[in-house]
Amino acid sequence: MLKIEHLNKKFGKKEVLKDVSLTLSPGQRIHIIGKNGSGKSTIFKIITGILKQNDGTVEIGTDDVIGAVIENPGFLEYESSLENLKFLAELNHDYDEKLVKELMEEFSLDPEDSQPVSRYSIGMRQKLGIIQAIMENQNIVLLDEPTRGIDKEGIETFVKILGQLKEQKRAVIIASHDDISNLVYDRELKLKDGVLVEEK
């Protein structure tokens, strides 16, 4: 479904990714751990086409759909949370309001809350970011520091939702600089000095 081979990325003379290869299969949950600035977001940006690699290939199956949270998710700041999710889903004509409302409620967000997203806290925005990455049945989900700003209860919900994604055979790559409590991975990789290596 996703195959990355021999990826190389430079910013000027700085080599951020060196010969990075990775294969993701249905239902698999992979953790990429790395310090700030190690290149985790850069990998996701290349997979999603935001950035172009200098070398190497990214293969994505024709039926695969990517959902992603990369850095700070952007929203229509003056619209409500539900309007934002509706707008994002309608871009692909795949808006399932029942599911969106269920996900919001699971994350203790009120779908009827009319306040603009500009007033949302970092954790609330992050929850919306996670929802938009999974609300259209995306089968490859890329999450960059997904629990940033999220409270303990929200993290428990997040872990529970990830369990559901696994049952649905949807694959997830999580990039973070530390561990997320109670989250077990199929593979743990470390990005250090541009090289992706097996952590255990």
Ligand SMILES: Nc1ncnc2c1ncn2[C@@H]1O[C@H](COP(=O)(O)OP(=O)(O)OP(=O)(O)O)[C@@H](O)[C@H]1O
């Ligand atoms: N557009 C860019 N132009 C120049 N340098 C960049 C650019 N984007 C990223 N970099 C550099 O590439 C390196 C990797 O950045 P990246 O954002 O991928 O790291 P990260 O592991 O996601 O960090 P964090 O955990 O802080 O989000 C950093 O040194 C960063 O300064």
